[in-house]
Amino acid sequence: MHASRQQPRTLKHRLWVAFLVVPPIxxxxxxxxxxxxxxxxxxxYDWQGLARGPFVGLKNFKEVLFGVTMAPVVWNAFLHNVxxxxxxxxxxxxxxxxxxxLLYKEPFGFRFHRIAVFVPVxxxxxxxxxxxxxxxxxxxxxxxQALYSLGLxxxxxxxxxxxxxxxxxxxxxxAWHFVGFPALVxxxxxxxxxxxxxxxxxxxGTNEWxxxxxxxxxxxxxSTTILFTLLFIGAFNWFEIPYVMVGLDxxxxxxxxxxxxxxxxxxxxxxxxxxxxxxxxxxxxxxxFLFIVVFASMLTLWLRRREIQF
Amino acid sequence: xxxxxxxxxxxxxAIPFVLLAQVILIANSFIMLYPVVVMVLSAFKTTGEIxxxxxxxxxxxxxxxxxxxxxxxxxxxxFVNSLLVTGTSIILxxxxxxxxxxxxxxxxxxxxxxxxxxxxxGLMLPLxxxxxxxxxxxxxxxxxxxxxxxxxxxxxxxxxxxxFIMAGFLRTLPAELEDAARMxxxxxxxxxxxxxxxxxxxxxxxxxxxNAVPIWNDFFFPLVFIQTDSRKxxxxxxxxxxxxxxxxxxxLFAGLxxxxxxxxxxxxxxxxxxxxxxxxxxxx
Numbered sequence: 243m244h245a246s247r248q249q250p251r252t253l254k255h256r257l258w259v260a261f262l263v264v265p266p267i268x269x270x271x272x273x274x275x276x277x278x279x280x281x282x283x284x285x286x287y288d289w290q291g292l293a294r295g296p297f298v299g300l301k302n303f304k305e306v307l308f309g310v311t312m313a314p315v316v317w318n319a320f321l322h323n324v325x326x327x328x329x330x331x332x333x334x335x336x337x338x339x340x341x342x343x344l345l346y347k348e349p350f351g352f353r354f355h356r357i358a359v360f361v362p363v364x365x366x367x368x369x370x371x372x373x374x375x376x377x378x379x380x381x382x383x384x385x386x387q388a389l390y391s392l393g394l395x396x397x398x399x400x401x402x403x404x405x406x407x408x409x410x411x412x413x414x415x416x417a418w419h420f421v422g423f424p425a426l427v428x429x430x431x432x433x434x435x436x437x438x439x440x441x442x443x444x445x446x447g448t449n450e451w452x453x454x455x456x457x458x459x460x461x462x463x464x465s466t467t468i469l470f471t472l473l474f475i476g477a478f479n480w481f482e483i484p485y486v487m488v489g490l491d492x493x494x495x496x497x498x499x500x501x502x503x504x505x506x507x508x509x510x511x512x513x514x515x516x517x518x519x520x521x522x523x524x525x526x527x528x529x530x531f532l533f534i535v536v537f538a539s540m541l542t543l544w545l546r547r548r549e550i551q552f
Numbered sequence: 553x554x555x556x557x558x559x560x561x562x563x564x565x566a567i568p569f570v571l572l573a574q575v576i577l578i579a580n581s582f583i584m585l586y587p588v589v590v591m592v593l594s595a596f597k598t599t600g601e602i603x604x605x606x607x608x609x610x611x612x613x614x615x616x617x618x619x620x621x622x623x624x625x626x627x628x629x630x631f632v633n634s635l636l637v638t639g640t641s642i643i644l645x646x647x648x649x650x651x652x653x654x655x656x657x658x659x660x661x662x663x664x665x666x667x668x669x670x671x672x673x674g675l676m677l678p679l680x681x682x683x684x685x686x687x688x689x690x691x692x693x694x695x696x697x698x699x700x701x702x703x704x705x706x707x708x709x710x711x712x713x714x715x716f717i718m719a720g721f722l723r724t725l726p727a728e729l730e731d732a733a734r735m736x737x738x739x740x741x742x743x744x745x746x747x748x749x750x751x752x753x754x755x756x757x758x759x760x761x762x763n764a765v766p767i768w769n770d771f772f773f774p775l776v777f778i779q780t781d782s783r784k785x786x787x788x789x790x791x792x793x794x795x796x797x798x799x800x801x802x803x804l805f806a807g808l809x810x811x812x813x814x815x816x817x818x819x820x821x822x823x824x825x826x827x828x829x830x831x832x833x834x835x836x
Contacts (some may be wrong), residue, residue, distance in 0.1 A: 258740050262655035263667060266648040266711060273686070273708035274674050280685035292688070341580060344573045351577070357823045358581035361588060364819045364826060366769035368787040369812050372794055373591055376804065384590060387606045418583070423834075426827055430835040450569065468834045479680055482771050486791065509684055510776055520684050527681040534678070 281531070285524035292520070302525035312508075312522065319492070319499045326413055326500065327477035333417040335469055338424025339462075343454060345425070346432045356429070360422040367419065371486030374415040378402050378487075402488055405497035412498055416483050424469050431465035432458060460550055467545035471538055478534055481506065501530055591812070594805035602801045617806035625796075627810060629782055630789030637699050637785055638768045641706040642760050645714050648707065649759060650752070653718025654744055658730070668719070674712035679705070683776055690777060701777040702785065706770070710763035713833060717762075721755035722748065761822075761829030768815060786811050 285302050288295035305312050341359060345352055362370060377383045380400035389398045401411045435458065443457050459466075481502030484492060490507055492499025509523025594602050595617055596610035621627050652671070656664050679686070686705065687696070695701045725748060733743045774788035781792065790811055797803045819826045 255740065259655050259659050259661065262651040263663075266652040266715070267667065267670065269648060269704075270670065270674055270708060270711060273689075273704055274677065274679060274682075277679070277682040277685040277689060278677055280688075281682040284685060292691070341577075344577050347573065349570065349573055349577065351574075355577045355581050356827075357820070358584045360823070360827055360830075361584055361816065361819065363830065364765055364815050365588075365812055366771065366787045366790075366815075368769070368771045368790050369808055372790065372804070372808060373587055376801065377587065377590075382603045382606075382801070384606045391607075418587070422584070423831070427831050427834045430831065465834070472834065475678065479678060481680075485771075524684050527684065531678070531681045535676075 281524055282528055284520060285528045287521055289520040291518065295521075298521070302521045303529065305522060306525045306529060315496070315499065315504055316501070316526065318496055319501045319504045322409060322492075322498065322500050323478050323480060325409065326416070326480060327474060329410075329413045330417060330473055330477060331470065333413070334421050335424045335466075335473060337417065337421050338469075339428050339459075341421070341425040342428035342432055343458065345429050356426070359425050362419050363422040365419070367482040368486055370415060370419045371483050374411070374418070375402065375487045378411055403494055405494045408488060408494060408498045412483050412487055415487065416480075419483070424473075427465050427469055428462055431462035435461045460548070463545070463549040467542060467549065470545060471542050474538055474541055475534055478530060501526070505530070588812070588816070591805055592809050594801065595809040597802055597805075599799070599801045602805070617802045618810065620803060621793075621806045621810055625793055625807070626781060626784075626789060627786075627793060627807060630784050630786045630793075631810075633699060633783060633789075634768060634786040637702045637706070638764055640699075640703045641710065641767050642764055644703065644707040645710040645763055646756055646760060649711055649714030650718050650749070650756070652711075652715045654722055654748070656715070657719040657722035658744075658748070668715075671712040671715045674708075675716070679709050680772060683773070687776060696777060697779050697783065699783055702770075702773055705773050705777075706763070706767045710759075710767070713762065714759040717755050717759045717832065718752065721752060725751060757825060758829045758832050761825055762832050765815065765826070765830055 284294070286297055286299060288298045288301075306316055307313055345356055345359075377385050378401040380386060380398075380403060383401075385401065386398040389395065399407055401407050439457065439461070440453070443453055448457070479502055480500045484498055484500055484503055485506070488494075488498045490503055490511070492503050505523060505526050508519055508526060511518055590606075593610050594606075596612055596614050597605075598614075598616075601608070601610065652667065655661075656667055690696045690701045690704075695704065729747055730743050733747045738747070769787060770785075771787040771791075774785045775791075778784055778788060781789075784792065790807065793807050794804060797807070
């Protein structure tokens with residue numbers, strides 16, 4: 243702390259400091275603290291459209307978790323979020339780690355590759371979603387067109403219309419969109435490893451795989467902690483890619499339904515037909531929020547213990 | 553913060569490994585860029601040409617799709633809305649974030665820890681999940697279906713990280729700077745404005761980029777808050793546009809290209825700052 247000791251402690255000074263800190267705090271209280279606290283409260287009420295009805299205790303929570311109509315949808319969606327998380331850990335974070343290692347060696351053209359891998363990251367998810375939706379079109383999309391021109395006609399599929407491939411296609415589109423992020427965060431983490439450590443390991447005759455597994459991977463643990471936590475939060479808030487590519491219902495047959503879509507359908511779903519339920523929506527949001535906070539903190543604490551000081 | 557240009561790691565490797573690494577990197581860059589290239593090329597083709605020759609080079613003088621998107625659709629309106637919303641949000645984030653960050657970094661006070669914890673909590677909480685009460689609050693304030701509904705939401709989301717970026721930087725400036733100005737009789741606001749803030753442009757740029765990209769690209773909050781077509785932002789307007797021209801693929805690709813162009817070009821021109829800004833939260 244370099245704060246000066248000569249600061250005057252007058253009323254004028256206090257007013258000046260208050261002028262600096264009060265507006266940001268009021269702003270945050272109004273638009274972050276208040277909504278989040280009310281989000282919990284709203285879940286305990288019955289709602290008729292936009293009007294709050296009577297206090298109903300835990301009824302909304304019970305309906306979300308065990309209700310005959312809602313619970314199967316919620317658990318089906320939850321499972322898809324878990325699949326997406328696991329697949330993205332492997333493809334997106336794992337792929338990012340390997341790309342970072344290749345970039346770390348600064349091979350020929352590495353500046354170009356570093357810029358290229360991050361291009362999809364700056365694009366809007368809406369653009370990425372629509373682009374891949376057009377590419378995956380069963381008749382005219384370039385994916386099937388390429389398969390036809392390679393003579394692999396039997397491989398061509400209605401990727402987003404087939405319940406066995408739709409979720410996988412969404413996951414791959416998401417990985418294409420974001421793989422550059424873990425790649426460059428890991429690259430920065432690798433560049434912080436003192437070169438002598440890697441040098442020494444090489445002199446000891448460590449092979450590439452052992453070097454990655456025993457030296458680099460443990461030493462980039464701080465990057466892993468933050469990337470896994472961000473991916474965890476992102477996977478359970480997943481909304482844009484599914485919304486754009488397969489629509490609000492998680493079609494076909496709910497095979498791509500995720501909690502973000504269920505939440506949106508429940509809370510705002512069909513404003514024209516007024517099938518919206520703020521009580522159930524708030525209960526789902528509260529449960530999801532608690533789940534994310536509890537598991538993300540546990541995940542962070544567990545990953546932190548792997549981190550080594552150097 | 554990590555400079556991307558580190559010392560060249562002393563890695564003397566067998567030729568096959570270097571070759572394999574090159575092949576993987578080139579393949580990856582191809583996969584990253586080719587979809588974007590196809591998007592741009594298809595924007596110069598008619599729908600028939602896209603279906604018949606999806607991989608062919610187009611006639612680049614054929615700009616009919618672009619003219620139609622810009623002349624006959626609401627895309628220019630969406631574009632202006634996105635500029636207004638992103639620009640105003642960034643200004644508010646920087647002003648409020650610098651105020652709080654400056655107070656915490658430069659003035660000793662018992663409340664500083666409380667203020668930092670307050671913003672730390674804001675950093676962790678996903679506001680997306682509080683969208684229902686936010687919706688009701690904005691309705692009560694009469695802001696629903698206006699650009700201000702987005703501006704205040706984005707400012708609230710971007711403020712915490714900006715407070716930390718600004719406070720982290722301002723703390724590193726030597727106390728002698730302000731002490732000298734104070735001896736000369738400068739007032740506190742003058743010291744902040746004329747002595748300290750001119751030095752704080754780099755962290756402001758980081759904070760601006762870190763917030764501008766997600767705000768410019770956001771789709772969720774406009775979807776919930778905005779109904780009127782003339783107030784939609786680009787990502788949200790794009791869904792309206794894509795729904796209207798489902799069969800005209802030339803138009804669709806031109807629309808996507810126009811929507812992607814500004815941020816992609818800006819990124820290519822300022823890739824170092826973009827990468828630094830967007831990974832700032834995850835790189836210590």
